[in-house]
Amino acid sequence: MELILLFFIFTLAGFLGFELIAKVPSQLHTPLMSGSNAISGITIVGALVAAGADDGSWITTVLGTAAVTLAMINVVGGYLVTDRMLGLFKKKGAAPAKKEDPAS
Amino acid sequence: MNREILINSAYIVASILFILGLKMLGRQTTARKGNLLSGVGMLIAIVVTLLDRHVINFTWITVGLVAGTLIGLACARLVKMTAMPEMVALLNGFGGLASLIVGAAEFFRIRGGTVTPEHPAFTATVIYLTVLIGGITFTGSVYAFCKLAEWLSGRAVTFAGQNFVNGLMLLATVAAGAAYVLSGDPQVALLAFGGFTLLSLVLGWTLVMPIGGGDMPVVIAMLNSLSGLAACAAGFIISNNVLIVAGCLVGTSGVILSAIMCKAMNRPLANVLFSGFGAAPAAAGAGAGTVQGELKPISAEDCFGVLEAARQVVFVPGYGMAVSQAQHVVRELAEVLERNGAEVRFAIHPVAGRMPGHMNVLLAEADVPYEQLVEMDAINPVMTTMDVAIVIGANDVVNPAAARDPASPIYGMPIINAYEARTVICLKRGKGTGFSGLENQLFLLPNTRMLYGDAKASLQGVVAGFKSLAEG
Structure with a gap:
């Protein structure tokens, strides 16, 4: 029964995803992509469980730690990059946002 | 039990925040707030997972979280706006690799006997899927990164029988997956697991190979979708709803973006992914619509x-x-x-x-x-x-x-x-x-x-x- 529930959730989330994204202006494609990319870092939840399960196996700990690190890069990098990009979009005549592009 | 209810309630909140965040990302005026909301959702998901009674040892978690945060921060702050496509590709690859590793960790835990899945065949199947999708996402993204950063030629790389070879490799991973799921022998299972892990990594590379630089928007969107699906498959392994919901949302959003890109080029997705478009300079068509003329420079x-x-x-x-x-x-x-x-x-x-x-x-x-x-x-x-x-x-x-x-x-x-x-x-x-x-x-x-x-x-x-x- 539990498996069926998981598939149930999966199916509904799929339809919800289509409905949510279907009408996004092309200007926002990049932030949408990098923002959703950050969300895919949710795999960190699985990584945390693997890294924190103290089951006496060094393989699991090593793998778990690596997964936590990688997923965290994905999460932190993804959200910040998206925010930086969105900070650049502005309306005409709007007060210039704070300078936040140290790289260029 | 109380703790479990708390954790799952928090996962529901996180899912809601992801959904609202994505919705708000679709409009110019609310986009930034939407990204923030989805970030808060992620924070909640991470924090409550630490309360999970299976999570006992925090030393390595802390190491991973701190290292990941620092590297992520550096990536986000230092990258130039013009280098954004390759940055997104790389981050996406990390997500895919993380999912692959989660799958591998679960494989070893089950093998070591610390976890006994309720439905062994099902869990084995989703571990296989997580590793396969995660592996393709990882090397595919890394290859896309190399193309975009111009470390490798952006041209499509094709060779005779390429699709055939890729198809064969895919079949081999399916065979290895079947051997892993169906075989009760731990030695066979380990061998099969190693086999499809390796193959999935090779596949990611060879699948992106024949796709030219001009088609990169489609590839990036597709890889993004795959990283979501990998997280989703990982969610099935550990029966975690928030992974399934979030992964699935990312998966579908990537598919929609790819479809939009393909429509903009009026080419079916299969043509973009498998045709090796732009591998060799195309012969100038002498068809009916060809314009004859010369280039006129201007100062x-x-x-x-x-x-x-x-x-x-x-x-x-x-x-x-x-x-x-x-x-x-x-x-x-x-x-x-x-x-x-x-x-x-x-x-x-x-x-x-x-x-x-x-x-x-x-x-x-x-x-x-x-x-x-x-x-x-x-x-x-x-x-x-x-x-x-x-x-x-x-x-x-x-x-x-x-x-x-x-x-x-x-x-x-x-x-x-x-x-x-x-x-x-x-x-x-x-x-x-x-x-x-x-x-x-x-x-x-x-x-x-x-x-x-x-x-x-x-x-x-x-x-x-x-x-x-x-x-x-």
């Missing part, structure tokens, strides 16, 4: 003369603008043109650049207000009223062969009809064809002038003309 001063008299100007940017970092001087030119009384627009083709929406980000970086950015369908009907169209490093997306020459490989792709403007000025680094290897018929039309040289330097020359006019 920066003459260009200034044309623009000075123009009342309606449209810029059509492409990847070349990113390469020469010309977005700032483009904005400067747009400003002096407006001061000169002209109305300025920017026409953005959906697949201009190397990732979905690439040009919008670059122009935003240069402070171009987004109201001036016009989508293809909005600009084409008024193109005939444009005095000047300035094409900056765009190629295939303005090639009239797409509309007129049935022999052209890009025939049928919707383009920005820059050729309908009274005068077309094309900025180009030198003679030669673009990424797809096609000769651009636009350059040969009687109303087209070529402004050769580095786009940034050329435009600075034109802006200088306006400035001296203002002073004189």
